[in-house]
Amino acid sequence: MSSGSGANAYLLVPIALLGVLLSTAVIRGPNLVTQTGVGSAIIVAAPLILATYALMALAIAGRGTVDLAVGPLLAFVNVSIVRLNDLGLVTTPIGVFALALGIGALYQVLFALIIITVRVQPIIVALSGFLALSGINLVILPRPGGTAPEWMFEWGFGITIFTPILAIVVLATGGWLLFTLTPFYQNLRLMGYDERAAFTSGVRTNGVRIGAHVIAGIFVGLGAICYTGLIGSGDPTQGTTLTLTAITAVVLGGVSLAGGRGNVIGALLGAINLFLIGYVLATFNFGAIQAFVTQLAYGLILVLSLLLTLLVPILARSISFISPYSAAMALGTVVLSIMLHVGVGPVTAPDASPGALAAGTVDGSVDRYTLVAPPRAAEVGEVAAGPLTRVALPLVLALGLLTLVARVAVAEALSLRFGVFVYVCISLMILALFAVVADRSAAQALPWGCLRC
Secondary structure, three states, X not given: OOOOOOHHHHHHHXXXXXXHHHHHHHHHOHHHXXXXXXXXXXXXXXXXXXXXXXXXXXXXXXXXXXXXXHHHHHHHHHXXXXXXXXXXXXXXXXXXXXXXXXXXXXXXXXXXXXXXXXXXXXXXXXXXXXXXXXXXXXXXXXXXXXXXXXXXXXXXXXXXXXXXXXXXXXXXXXXHHHHOOOHHHHHHHXXXXXXXXXXXXXXOHHHXXXXXXXXXXXXXXXXXXXHHHHHOOEOOOOHHHHHHHHHHHHHHOOOOOOOOOOOHHHHHHHHHHHHHHHHHHHOOOOHXXXXXHHHHHXXXXXXXXXXXXXXXXXXXXXXXXXXXXXXXXXXXXXXXXXXXXXXXXOOOOOOOOHHHHHHOOOOOOHHHOOOOOOXXXXXXXXXXXXXXXXXXXXXXXXXXXXXXXXXHHHHHHHOOOOOHHHHHHHHHHHHHHHHHHHHHHHHHHOOHHHHHO
């Protein structure tokens, strides 16, 4: 089976959407291409990413397990941390992590035991938990307030990329990737595909289901810690919004709600896409209906994602020559090119004087968007590339060329005829070569003094 028609074919939709949304976000909000922009994005998206991981683990387990209470549970852990911190009972990092992970795991174990023993549909248990936790959160903390532990104050500043929240997301993602190498994960997928077949083949389905819920509870606890660091206080009212967004991210990431299919890369892409949708919509001024427009966009994307999930197996047979990783490489090159263009392109203010522009003091100048400030331009209109650009641009071009060469070599080795993808890449390379030759010829035809005209 080709990579395009396999399970990874479901990644094509979130990858393509990520390229479009990231390009739009960089163009509409260039401040995203800064250390503070990237750092703030990571901090804001982290709770959604970890909540999506939790739903992914439950969805793979099968039975249509979609925990509607993931948002209220995250808020419950958040208000519990804040309330106990205000009382001086749990203030240390070890205590906070133990509390968050313990609450998340215990709730999910209770969830799994009810499903196993009472044998009711998971959606009924999830809805009951959603309503119960929403009320309990308001009892613990009637309104947003309180203070997070003092050691978490700097987590939500977003002034740098490398923060404890980024470390939590990376460790959670790496932990799941390592988990996929274990026999337990194979049993989990088998149970999600067909629970009866898994049971007859010797899989202890009850233990596997409880283990999947424990993993989901750990992800929820980590998400609650990140959310507490983000807002620096407690908020019992954000559960509903987070639940809807996380479910949309799971579906958009290609995770099957029927069970058995899903991976952390798809869930991560789905969560990032949902964050970027909110970011892009925030760049438009919808006035008082801003929140309603965002929720409308989430709902429409959820419906379209479900429809695309049905169409992907049909489309995969027609686009089997395109692998998700090749598409990611191609779109990544385009998006990085846009970022580099935004990063080094000067934005001239209407009333900027030539002296201010040359000195780089105008708001929106070269160093506004670059991660590493480039040297100042010597003359008006001359942009000097900084160290980041000089390293990143050749690296991107080299990776793109390497990918093209690898695709051509594989296609030539496996088939007597080239596929459509290879023909398109070769044509683009020939056109690029003609463009470079024409530009060099035009440059050599002009006098040296006219090159700076």
